[in-house]
Amino acid sequence: MENAIEIKNFTKLFGEFVAVNNVSFDVKRGEVFGFLGPNGSGKTTVIRMILGLLNPTSGSGHILGYDIMEDREKLKSRIGYMSQKFSLYEELTVEENLDFYGGVYCIPKNKLKEKKKEILKMADLWGKEKLIVSNLSGGWKQRLALGCSIIHEPEILLLDEPTGGVDPIARRQFWEIIYKLSKKGVTILVTTHYMDEAEHCNSIGFLYYGNILSLDTPNNMKEKIIDGNIVEIKSDSTLKAIERKPTLEDVFVFLVEREKSKKEVTK
Numbered sequence: 575m576e577n578a579i580e581i582k583n584f585t586k587l588f589g590e591f592v593a594v595n596n597v598s599f600d601v602k603r604g605e606v607f608g609f610l611g612p613n614g615s616g617k618t619t620v621i622r623m624i625l626g627l628l629n630p631t632s633g634s635g636h637i638l639g640y641d642i643m644e645d646r647e648k649l650k651s652r653i654g655y656m657s658q659k660f661s662l663y664e665e666l667t668v669e670e671n672l673d674f675y676g677g678v679y680c681i682p683k684n685k686l687k688e689k690k691k692e693i694l695k696m697a698d699l700w701g702k703e704k705l706i707v708s709n710l711s712g713g714w715k716q717r718l719a720l721g722c723s724i725i726h727e728p729e730i731l732l733l734d735e736p737t738g739g740v741d742p743i744a745r746r747q748f749w750e751i752i753y754k755l756s757k758k759g760v761t762i763l764v765t766t767h768y769m770d771e772a773e774h775c776n777s778i779g780f781l782y783y784g785n786i787l788s789l790d791t792p793n794n795m796k797e798k799i800i801d802g803n804i805v806e807i808k809s810d811s812t813l814k815a816i817e818r819k820p821t822l823e824d825v826f827v828f829l830v831e832r833e834k835s836k837k838e839v840t841k
Contacts, residue, residue: 578603578730578761579624583633586619586784593619595784596633601763601777606756608775609765610826616784617765618658621734624763625655637730651679654728656719658735658765664708668699668718671707672725679726686725693721696751713744720751724760731755733764737771749774769823780826787829796820 579601586594594616601607609617622628624635626646635642640649662671672693676686694700697717707715716736724731733752737745749771756762764775772778773792780787788795 576603577601578605578638579607579763580636581620581624581633582635584620584623584630584635585632586616586623586628587631592784594623594630597781597784597786598633599779599786599789601761603761604756604759605776606752606762606764606774608772608778609763609781610767610769610772610778610822611765611781612767614783615781617781618734619784620781621655621732621763621765624732625653651726652729654723654726654731656723656731656733656736658738662707662715662719662722665706667704667706668694668710669703671718671722675722675725681726689725689727693725696754697721698747711744712740713747716740716744716748717751720748724755729759729761731760731762733762735765735767737766737768745771769821769826772822778822780829782830782833785833787833788825792822795825796822 577600579599581600582598584594584597585592597616597620599607609620611617619628623630624637624642626642626649629643637649638652642649663674666674669690672690673686676689681689690703694703697714697720699714699718699721702710702714707718710718720733720736723733737748740748745768752762752764752774764771766772775792777789777791778795779789790798
């Protein structure tokens with residue numbers, strides 16, 4: 575399967591601070607790829623470099639065969655982006671927000687009319703077109719924001735912690751929409767710090783303070799890392815986790831503890 579996203583040795587420095595350290599990964603077309611890690615681990619910085627909002631200190635990247643740095647204009651209409659912070663106009667109605675983003679992407683009026691219907695149904699906002707966005711629940715706001723990010727039918731969708739601050743039911747509904755988009759061939763890169771959401775991804779990468787600790791499918795990661803390295807595990811809590819079926823949280827705890835041990839050895 576052809577790669578839609580190819581990132582090679584991304585590094586980003588802010589002065590002497592290393593925000594992203596030599597990060598490389600590929601995302602296949604139509605795949606849901608998850609970047610997991612705690613807040614401050616560099617997930618948003620990676621997203622911004624992919625979008626061209628930040629220049630990497632070193633490294634390179636290609637989206638749909640285009641160079642991230644040299645072909646930014648060609649990529650704008652082919653990428654959708656939903657930021658970590660709610661970015662719609664809360665004083666406008668649902669429909670006015672859709673109209674605004676349709677205008678940004680120069681969508682013809684006839685096509686925009688059909689896209690609005692499709693998005694309103696997808697977001698469960700049918701009949702709520704005239705509601706002021708500030709009056710919507712968190713889940714509805716997130717689905718509307720997603721709708722605005724895909725109104726121009728992008729091939730690549732970048733979602734930066736899209737379910738932060740919403741309830742479990744809204745999160746589940748949001749992921750159902752992501753599944754449908756993936757089945758239609760949209761390539762999705764999503765960042766999150768919710769370990770349970772990683773189970774919904776085709777492949778995942780654990781990012782910890784700018785470093786990738788592991789890249790694999792969720793199942794392979796649980797099987798290979800836990801079973802293959804059980805003799806190295808020092809933590810009693812992690813050992814107890816091995817007695818039951820390991821979770822991705824167990825894997826992450828193990829990887830972080832191993833990373834900390836390496837740093838202590840090198841001191």
